[in-house]
Amino acid sequence: MAVYTDVSDAEAGALMRALGLGELTALRGIEGGIENTNYFATTDQGEWVLTLFERLNHAQLPFYLHLMKHLAQHGVPVPEPQAKADGAPVAAGEDDILHTVCGKPAAVVNRLRGKSELQPGAAHCAAVGDMLARAHLAARDYPLRQPNLRGLTWWNETVPVVLPHLDDAQSALIRTELAYQNHIAAGSAYAALPRGAIHADLFRDNVMFEGTREQPVLSGFFDFYFAGVDTWLFDLAVALNDWAVDLPSGRADTARTRAMLAAYTAVRPLTDAERRLLPAMLRAGALRFWISRLWDFHLPREASMLKPHDPTHFERVLRARVADPLLP
Numbered sequence: 001m002a003v004y005t006d007v008s009d010a011e012a013g014a015l016m017r018a019l020g021l022g023e024l025t026a027l028r029g030i031e032g033g034i035e036n037t038n039y040f041a042t043t044d045q046g047e048w049v050l051t052l053f054e055r056l057n058h059a060q061l062p063f064y065l066h067l068m069k070h071l072a073q074h075g076v077p078v079p080e081p082q083a084k085a086d087g088a089p090v091a092a093g094e095d096d097i098l099h100t101v102c103g104k105p106a107a108v109v110n111r112l113r114g115k116s117e118l119q120p121g122a123a124h125c126a127a128v129g130d131m132l133a134r135a136h137l138a139a140r141d142y143p144l145r146q147p148n149l150r151g152l153t154w155w156n157e158t159v160p161v162v163l164p165h166l167d168d169a170q171s172a173l174i175r176t177e178l179a180y181q182n183h184i185a186a187g188s189a190y191a192a193l194p195r196g197a198i199h200a201d202l203f204r205d206n207v208m209f210e211g212t213r214e215q216p217v218l219s220g221f222f223d224f225y226f227a228g229v230d231t232w233l234f235d236l237a238v239a240l241n242d243w244a245v246d247l248p249s250g251r252a253d254t255a256r257t258r259a260m261l262a263a264y265t266a267v268r269p270l271t272d273a274e275r276r277l278l279p280a281m282l283r284a285g286a287l288r289f290w291i292s293r294l295w296d297f298h299l300p301r302e303a304s305m306l307k308p309h310d311p312t313h314f315e316r317v318l319r320a321r322v323a324d325p326l327l328p
């Protein structure tokens with residue numbers, strides 16, 4: 001279920017016309033996703049996705065939507081928010097790509113072709129590594145700034161909140177890891193890491209592919225709503241921790257790790273500081289999602305529509321990264 005707000009054909013049709021996208025011929029609620037209301041909107045000009053934001057407000061959205069537009073306009077395949085025609089009325093709080101539907105902030109983006117691959121092989125990991133490096137380079141001149149809101153500051157605030165829900169071994173692990181990450185973040189190698197606007201949540205369910213299993217063609221990244229400015233290495237670590245990990249054990253998969261790293265570094269070679277800190281950032285990426293999953297699991301927000309993911313998966317990934325810091 002991911003239609004929390006019902007949108008009529010008339011409302012959707014009026015927006016599509018205001019965006020110059022033609023006449024609406026079909027509007028269909030999308031079942032996947034848990035955070036926002038999403039519809040596929042078909043017009044006589046193509047297929048689009050209409051999203052009504054159920055959590056983020058008009059003030060928070062420009063960073064994400066303009067990042068998507070910037071990347072799309074720099075040749076990175078991401079959904080491009082569609083703009084109202086020059087001179088069209090823009091209400092308070094809106095801008096040309098941030099609209100209002102049923103009183104909620106809304107955006108219309110092009111529909112990506114293909115489907116997600118939940119059991120990726122080395123070829124999928126290579127395609128993601130290549131495109132992630134291209135996205136980092138393309139966002140270098142993105143002018144808007146917002147920190148990674150799920151970064152170190154949030155970990156330090158949130159670990160004490162989840163600690164009462166952990167057993168002794170888990171408490172020891174999370175405290176030790178947080179202390180280690182604070183130590184790393186205070187060091188000179190960390191300060192030297194290149195940074196910019198990153199996706200920060202590039203999991204298997206946020207990428208689309210066409211083509212075959214042997215020769216997949218990446219058709220796009222989506223779900224930019226955890227994006228922020230942080231180190232490029234952290235973004236790569238988050239992707240490796242999902243795409244190149246054996247899900248039952250949490251351990252790194254050699255072939256997929258090598259494929260993603262080789263493809264990423266072919267576009268953007270890692271600096272010395274990045275090579276040195278990759279093991280630490282892999283631990284940081286695991287800690288980040290262990291904390292957020294614990295928080296979602298044990299402290300569900302009132303009226304939350306989130307279906308919590310299993311926190312113990314990222315506890316296993318973290319333990320595996322600590323036990324075996326050497327990359328394949």
Ligand SMILES: Nc1ncnc2c1ncn2[C@@H]1O[C@H](COP(=O)(O)OP(=O)(O)OP(=O)(O)O)[C@@H](O)[C@H]1O
Nearest residue numbers: 030032033034035036038049079110111112222223
């Ligand atoms: N631009 C797009 N092109 C094609 N399909 C899309 C696009 N955007 C979203 N979808 C489809 O809609 C589904 C839900 O989108 P998404 O995952 O962004 O949902 P959400 O509720 O906004 O976020 P979350 O997954 O974090 O809950 C996706 O799994 C995908 O199938």
Ligand SMILES: N[C@@H](CCO)C(=O)O
Nearest residue numbers: 201203289292293309
């Ligand atoms: N990718 C996150 C969910 C939020 O997008 C997780 O797996 O915990």
